Amino acid sequence: MVSIKQINRQTILDFLSWGRSGSEGIKCRLQVLRNFFWMGNLQGWFFIEQDIIRNEDFPKQKRGNPNPLTDTITEQIENNLHILPEPIARMWIISFFTAMRPGELAFLKKDCLVQEGENWKVVFERKKTKDWHEVPITRTIAKVIQQQVSYIQQLWTDEWDYLFCHYQGLSKSDPTQPNIIPVRKIIPKKHNTLKLAICCLIKALNIRDDNGRLARFSPNLIRHTRLTQLFEQGHDLAVVSAWAGHKYLATTSIYYTHVSCELIEKEAGHIQKSLFNADGQYLSYENLPSSLRLNPRAHELDLSGDHINTPIYGYCGLPLEQQCDKFRACYTCRCFVAVVEKLPLYIKTRDELRAKHSRAMSQGQDVLVEQFAVQEAQLDKIIASLEKDYEQRKYKDSQN
Ligand code: SF4
Numbered sequence: 052m053v054s055i056k057q058i059n060r061q062t063i064l065d066f067l068s069w070g071r072s073g074s075e076g077i078k079c080r081l082q083v084l085r086n087f088f089w090m091g092n093l094q095g096w097f098f099i100e101q102d103i104i105r106n107e108d109f110p111k112q113k114r115g116n117p118n119p120l121t122d123t124i125t126e127q128i129e130n131n132l133h134i135l136p137e138p139i140a141r142m143w144i145i146s147f148f149t150a151m152r153p154g155e156l157a158f159l160k161k162d163c164l165v166q167e168g169e170n171w172k173v174v175f176e177r178k179k180t181k182d183w184h185e186v187p188i189t190r191t192i193a194k195v196i197q198q199q200v201s202y203i204q205q206l207w208t209d210e211w212d213y214l215f216c217h218y219q220g221l222s223k224s225d226p227t228q229p230n231i232i233p234v235r236k237i238i239p240k241k242h243n244t245l246k247l248a249i250c251c252l253i254k255a256l257n258i259r260d261d262n263g264r265l266a267r268f269s270p271n272l273i274r275h276t277r278l279t280q281l282f283e284q285g286h287d288l289a290v291v292s293a294w295a296g297h298k299y300l301a302t303t304s305i306y307y308t309h310v311s312c313e314l315i316e317k318e319a320g321h322i323q324k325s326l327f328n329a330d331g332q333y334l335s336y337e338n339l340p341s342s343l344r345l346n347p348r349a350h351e352l353d354l355s356g357d358h359i360n361t362p363i364y365g366y367c368g369l370p371l372e373q374q375c376d377k378f379r380a381c382y383t384c385r386c387f388v389a390v391v392e393k394l395p396l397y398i399k400t401r402d403e404l405r406a407k408h409s410r411a412m413s414q415g416q417d418v419l420v421e422q423f424a425v426q427e428a429q430l431d432k433i434i435a436s437l438e439k440d441y442e443q444r445k446y447k448d449s450q451n
Contacts, residue, residue, distance in 0.1 A: 055097045063104055074110035081109055119276035124266045127258045128249060134226045139248045141199045142215055142238075146245070146270070149173055149186045150277040153245070153270035157238040159214045161203060164196045211235055218244050226252040245270050327440075329387040331432030339388070340370040350388075352381055358407065359419065361426050362400050364393040382429040389433045391441055401430040 063084075067077065085104045091097045120128075129147075132140040146156045155175055163173050165185075171193035174185045188196075199214055206216075217238050220230040228248060238244050249268045252258070258266045326334040343350045349371060356362035363381045366388035381387045389397065404427045411419040 055091075055099070058099065058103070060100070060103055063108065067108060077110055118272075119279040120266070120268070120272050121261055122280075124253075124258055124260060125276060125280075127256065128252065128268075131226075131252060131256055134255075135248055135252060136228050136231060138199060138202055138215065138233075139218075139228070139244060141195050142245045143249065143273070144195050145173075145192065145199070145214075146273050147277050148188060148192050149175075150274045150281075151175070152177070152179065152274055153238070153240070153243060154178055155184075156215065156245075156270075157213075160212055161200050161214050163214060164193060164200070166193075206233055207235060213237065215244075221247045221251070223247070223251055224255065226255045243270055327389040327433055327436045329382055329384060329389070329429050329433065331389075331434075331436035333436070334368075334388060339368055342371045343368060343388070352387075354379065356400070356403075361404060361423075362396070364396045364400070365389045382426045382433075389437065391437050394434065394437045394441065397430055397434050397437065401427060401434060404430065 063081075066080075081104055088099045088103060089101075092099060092101070128143070132143060135143075142156060145151070145159075146153070151159070155177055158178065159173075159175050163175050165172050165174050170187060171190065172185045172187045173192075173196070174183060176182075177184050196214070203211060203214060203216065215238055217234045217236040218228075218231040219234050220228075220232050221242075221244065222228055222230065226248065228251070246269060253266045253268055260266050326339070328334050340350075343366060347366060350366045350368070352363045352365050352367055354360075354363040360379055361382065363379060365381065367375065367381065368386040368388045369375055375386075377384060404423050408420060408423040408427060411423060
């Protein structure tokens with residue numbers, strides 16, 4: 052039997068190295084002991100040094116990443132955002148696209164939207180890392196931000212600096228939130244507006260996870276879900292890391308820390324610049340399949356050629372779930388998307404086609420002559436449009 056007088060710091064250290072309890076068990080026992088020693092000292096039952104148990108003795112709590120929302124849950128939420136009041140739906144759209152933390156969304160300023168030429172980006176302060184972060188965004192997201200700016204401006208003009216606000220009267224059962232009243236307060240951590248509204252939507256629509264349980268949602272999951280989604284869609288780890296300003300991913304390689312906003316733009320933004328179809332007509336970015344906007348790589352065409360086949364460069368605008376029933380007929384296909392970055396390759400391919408065309412003619416290969424002539428004509432149209440667009444851009448840049 053050990054007397055209380057024999058208990059000292061070494062006893063505690065021996066207990067810590069005993070190793071028969073899990074970290075939860077150690078934590079629990081240390082806390083009970085600490086309380087007991089404190090009470091004993093206070094009541095005068097015994098005297099024990101106050102630092103016999105130190106804060107550093109408690110096992111560190113390991114915090115894993117939360118599980119991201121599954122694609123099915125995200126899809127169901129996004130398909131039903133129109134049920135929510137518009138400003139709340141906009142909270143989801145903006146935070147999801149930019150992978151913002153809830154606190155960053157709450158403090159997002161009205162002047163966060165920045166236009167550079169034809170490109171847009173969101174610039175915001177990150178309290179956690181005490182820095183400013185920028186994420187390139189699409190024209191659609193820029194439009195959503197503009198709508199929110201005009202909504203909040205109508206509410207409180209210049210008396211309110213932030214893009215979003217808190218709401219009173221949120222319902223737990225009616226996702227249309229008929230009784231909400233905007234309040235001139237930052238979105239709070241507790242009773243977070245977005246959390247309450249999305250949880251209400253999940254409940255009303257009975258959105259279930261893969262195990263059949265009602266889906267759980269917290270605004271912290273948005274960032275994690277978005278980053279996982281970007282990574283799974285094939286974006287480079289460095290790009291995902293830079294997109295998020297994500298420390299954990301960034302430290303995986305020195306190279307990753309050098310990724311700039313320009314590289315993100317190159318990865319995600321280039322597909323929204325100068326898009327043309329096979330007839331050299333301008334293509335609207337918004338009308339392309341969403342997977343092409345989110346993950347251009349999955350749609351990229353980069354097929355080498357031989358003496359009969361023509362190399363193909365560009366993007367296939369067919370939704371990923373649809374099968375292509377043509378074979379290498381991209382330059383005459385209505386789904387083909389040409390981009391300015393590939394202009395030198397189109398010129399090279401067209402010149403090679405001309406040479407093949409003359410060879411096939413001299414050898415009397417009529418089928419090939421016809422095939423090459425059609426592709427040549429399409430490439431001529433694409434090249435003409437891209438060159439014109441390129442010149443216009445150069446002119447605009449020189450004016451800025
Ligand atoms: S032929 Fe058309 S649908 Fe098929 S891969 Fe080429 S662009 Fe896509």
